[in-house]
Amino acid sequence: MEWLKRGLVHAPTGAVPWAEQYAFPPTPHLVNGESLRLYVAFRDAAGIGRVGFVEVDARNPGVVRSVSPAPVLDIGAAGAFDENGVVPTAVVRCGDQLYLYYVGYQLGYKVRYFQFQGLAISDDGGLTFRRHSAVPILDRSDQELLNRTSAFVLREDDIFKMWYVAGSDWITIGNKSLPRYNLRYLESIDGRTWGTTGRICLDFRNTDEHAFGRPWVVKDSNIYRMFYSIRTRSKGYRLGYATSHDGIGWEREDDAVGIDVSGSGWDSEMIAYPSIYRHGNDVYLFYNGNNCGSTGFGFAQLARPW
Helix, strand or coil: CCEEEEEEEECCCCCCHHHCEEEEEEEEEECCCCEEEEEEEEECCCCCEEEEEEEEECCCCCCEEEECCCCCECCCCCCCCCCCCEEEEEEEEECCEEEEEEEEEEECCCCCEEEEEEEEEECCCCCCCEECCCCCCECCCCCCCCEEEEEEEEEECCEEEEEEEEEEEEEEECCEEEEEEEEEEEEECCCCCCCCCCEEEECCCCCCEEEECCCEEEEECCEEEEEEEEEECCCEEEEEEEEECCCCCCEECHHHCCCCCCCCCCCCCCCEEEEEEEECCEEEEEEECHHHHCCCEEEEEECCCC
16 A cells, blocks of 8 residues: 555644644544534643544545534543543444544553543434443443453444454553553444453454554455554554454454655654545545644545555
8 A cells, every 4th residue: 555645634623722733543433425514622721632623625635624512422430441531433324313433531540541432322423422332332341441442333234233342451661650452343333332251353463562553444345444553662652454254363464555754843752543434436544643642643545546
């Protein structure tokens, strides 16, 4: 693959209190033939994320049409799993409703934080969302104790397929404590009820790797294509790519991803949290840059069909 970088789409200016900084991870949803909505988490001055969106031209994603004036999903109640931040990871249409899968953050004491997957539902086309429940749809389990999160969900043949990250360990890199988790797979009939332990479908290649970011899966004919972030001790985040015939067993082809950091600018230190959007024959890749999205998100265009 070869991706042509088209530049930065949006970065907060700091003028809006609930959305002073960050815009991550770009999570596209096609509203209609003219508008593409990218759900992101904006952070306030304290670093607490709330879900909003950036709406762009569906035919030219570099043209911003509007930015949400208020959160479409706010943080949870005090003591809840999502009391300290909410981050979107996937949007799935279910009849007249939209299912928003999101990460809920809760601060810890002996570990820095916990991340578990939540679900919110919209009845107004995605302008507002209400929680499906006050507890996560992926809660802790014996084998996935500290993180069950960053899920991408694809509805196929009336089955909800989920690729997500999970783990029970934290490690120290330099002076920073960081979670360690790999990629796993689950299925659901209703998109709301999931199992307690997923099947590992993508694991680390070496000791330099210690985490994966939110995956994004597309299917062409009989091939699944997964784009994801790889977090390493040496480089921080880079993008990876894998293919599969059943969505469970994956062959890593990271060298074929076709995009890396720039020589300077907003994505010169890391690239992370990819998502794919297709418009006709055009294929676009949205992603975050430096510092896990503090510099906003941009996009690239596939040079030739894959």
